[in-house]
Amino acid sequence: MAAQNIINSIEFARKALEIHGTIPVSQFPRLQDAYASADGALNWRLLGNVNDGKPTLQLKVSGDLGLTCQRCLEAMSYNIDISTLYYLVPDEDAIPSEEEDLDDRDYLVAETHMQVSELIEDEVLLAMPLAPKHEQEDCAVKGDRLELGKPNPFAVLQGLKSGKHRD
Ligand SMILES: [Zn+2]
Incomplete structure (x- = not known):
């Protein structure tokens, strides 16, 4: 049973906490919907930290997904290797516009009950090709x-x- 990892994101960052685990892809409903044959498991690690006085979370996700090639319709393996650093902000208004964001950072709205598996699924979906092919x-x-x-x-x-x- 994979525990539901729920964190207080600001506190997690300020205390420089760290958690990690392995999630079977079957626990990612949106990923399964988009890639019907998605199979496998992903290793993940979440690290809290403070950079330049700002609370951050770093998420790393890696592993191999079993997908269907959209050209030949046979099985293919797709390697996921993500590392994203998020700067925590109090709300959406605090996220700088693209012109203001000279450092091209990733931002995440801080939550007191953030579900880590949802963040992982969001990141993996962003990293996926629209039509995976060999x-x-x-x-x-x-x-x-x-x-x-x-x-x-x-x-x-x-x-x-x-x-x-x-x-
Ligand atoms: Zn193929």
């Missing part, structure tokens, strides 16, 4: 035929060439 050389479907919806003459030519090619 690398071209690993994919069962060669060329871009499925994506273009009609045969790409160039890809057909390449297929002919690689059929005869021997090294």
Whole structure:
């Protein structure tokens, strides 16, 4: 059973606390909805800290997801490796606009009862490709035929060439 990790984010940062765990992807409903075959488990670590007098949270998530390649529809493994530093702010109004945010930081509204698994799921969804695909050389479907919806003459030519090619 994965515990529901709920933290007081400001306190967590100021005390420089640290928690970590492993979550099966089956506990991420939105990820499962978007990537029906999402499988596997993700390791995560959350570190509190204070940077320049400002409370921060650093989230690290890593692991391999089992997805379906959108080109050949076969299984593929997708590696997740995320590290994000959030500056905690009291409310949405305290988040600087893009022009003001010269350091291009990530901000997070502080909560007294923040559910860590939701933050992890948000980050993973942001990091996911819209249509996960094998690398071209690993994919069962060669060329871009499925994506273009009609045969790409160039890809057909390449297929002919690689059929005869021997090294
Ligand atoms: Zn593929």
